Amino acid sequence: MVLSWIFSVALLVKSIVYEKQERLKEQMKIMGLTNGIHWVAWYTVSIVLIAPSIFFLCVIFKHAKILQHSDPSIMGLLLFAFSFATTGQAFLFSVFFTKANLAACCGAIFYFTLYLPYAVVNQYEQTMTDWMKGIACLLSPVAFGLGTTYVSRFEEQGVGIQWDNISKRSAHSIEYTVQSLPDDTYSLSRCIGMLFLDGILYCLIAWYKEYVFPGKYGMPKPFYFPFTKSFWCGSSTAAHNTPDQPESGSVENVQCEAEPTHLKLGVKLQNLRKVYSAGKKLAVDNLSLNFYEDQITSFLGHNGAGKTTTMSILCGLFPPTSATLYFLYYLMMPLPFQQARSG
Template sequence: MISAFFSRANVAAAAGGFIYFLSYLPYLFLWPRYDLLSHAQKVSACLISNVAMAMGAQLIGMFEGKGTGIQWSNLFDSVTVDDDFSMAQVLCLLLFDSVLYGLVAWYMEAVFPGEYGVPLPSYFFLLPSYWCSSPRMAMVNEKEEEEDAEKAMKGEFIEEEPAGVVSGIKIKHLTKEFKVGNKTRQAVRDLTLNMFEGQITVVLGHNGAGKTTTLSMLTGLFPPSSGRAYINGYDICQDMALIRRSLGLCPQHDVLFDNLTVREHLLFYAQVFNNIAQQLLITVK
């Protein structure tokens, strides 16, 4: 869960150890006052997993002091008649903590993905489209498409789009801005482009023209500042998980592992693209 709050692994590792130690400190204040705590206070304290583990260790020690120890028969029993806390409750709270921390990590990674990734709105889990996926091209306004096509045809340097072909990628007024110091730098400005199935589309431009930034937005590395884009009918800001099932990216550097053979590389990427895994396994053999 802690790693979801950090974008760098070394910072997360250092902070994780520090936070892990701090999360144990509340128990040092609760232990001398254990007999004075209400049941609700004990349960609330156990929402911190380290406190729950310390409480469990304390109960084990108290049962050992009685000479019985923790057994299946007394797992749901309290140590004394005055106590209302059992080892079974501690175990249930530890399980609850695991689920709770997992949900927090899932939410934080979705809303604050860090340097790379497309953030979802804070209420994303309330959207039906998140759980059921949005219909393909459901959000594309046909009138807007017609207006864009008409404008493109009027442009002096814009080639008319071919008829009878399907647009696999639709880019509509895509813009990306970066903060550089106190200034805002526009890497991609109002890009509108259709890429057709069955054709090879090449994007040319000088260094800094925004080619890599455009591809980064299409593959979900960066969220667009404004505009929309659709790949196979799915929105890059809402349906990236569905898009990645059919999308591949070859970066500017080699994505190879020194300790893997050629066959192992093929098998690895076959697992990444599950839809071709079985076919590739046969080919590799």
């Protein structure tokens, strides 16, 4: 049953990475989509697609007399917990790839590989302690495999898995219907709990990796960012007495239209500099610019002048080498674009 989910995992990983590959995710971020809403949306889509399969499997288990003694609602809970963990696992796979087809192939291989340790756990289960099983169950396919093993043992005993014995130990085989294994205190309820824990851990690792190593697009955060106050409470600081005119040292006596200082200053960019690490190519050199409310600003220039790079930095796609940016008189550089929108 675990292996039957390979196609679903590969398809989900491919769909998520395809958004990244085509920069659809970044476009949605520019429009105000947050990372949290993005992942919740994918989780909702996955569960909605999987839920009918879980329902029909429970019906088949019961009416086809495959698990005629067990409560189908418990089987539904076990399958839902496994789908929760599998979805988190697909999220984790997706953050390591930028090509959709490669991600689908590798995701399926990784998923299959994580199931292989269950054969070892099943072989040496009688000699494994609870904490050993707990560590093994950090792999969701192993936790699900152990859970189905406990279901089959109760089914062999003719009592099936019920809500009153879901936390009880099971006999190792049909010959031992009364006495359980001497050191076997693991149960189906623990396996279900571990599946939910696995799903949460996978999502947390994916969340952390996406912030610290966002890939080609995005503003990377330091590895300790979860322990900073600025991440949870915001880092914007009011910029009092911010000058509206370009700083000294800028080019003067240039014939150009005077700035509309009677309008409210929306965005002030000072000394933007961007140097790409590959080849040390200078893309933007000390650009200072003001954006005023009720005006439409456009960039003109030859190819390679830095127009796209500047807009990408303002939108949070690329980190600047150095810059100071004020958004509505709040210091916002470096910034993810969502923070600028909420400023």
